[in-house]
């Protein structure tokens with residue numbers, strides 16, 4: 001993609017760097033209190049959550065380990081097959097001694113996280129919680145609600161801060177609306 005096209009695709013900034021930073025600090029404090037004294041494993045779903053993961057873990061003042069997954073769900077129409085396609089599984093083979101905190105970039109239909117949570121619950125962690133940077137509740141196709149969402153947005157496609165369109169735009173330091181009109 002050439003730079004002129006790249007720039008034209010960024011329609012407008014929806015959430016600024018400063019707004020993201022402030023919210024992550026606030027939630028980071030809340031989570032640090034909640035997990036104080038508990039064995040914590042922070043898991044992020046790649047690739048979209050990599051920036052959020054990097055910023056959020058640095059706002060956690062309590063000791064914790066990190067791990068990554070690449071996962072997507074198989075669906076027939078709106079019905080989940082209940083099977084998660086794991087392209088990369090956790091490096092931790094045993095999570096039964098951890099409180100698991102999943103960091104996700106965006107909850108859209110809810111399919112991915114519903115299935116990932118189901119899968120990880122089966123591995124018997126001490127607890128499991130989902131924190132998403134963005135939530136698009138209008139798009140939900142399955143029953144799933146994150147425990148914490150930093151920002152709720154209407155139904156439009158967003159890019160930046162880890163989120164992509166065709167693998168580009170992850171590097172934008174803010175969340176922007178994607179311009180579909182060009």
Ligand code: IMP
Pocket residue numbers: 048104105106107108109110111112113156157158159163164165
């Ligand atoms: P879900 O399983 O439908 O909830 O979708 C989860 C994945 O779809 C997210 O982790 C994103 O990678 C992708 N996704 C959904 N909405 C957007 C968006 O507006 N921008 C970029 N990626 C999105």
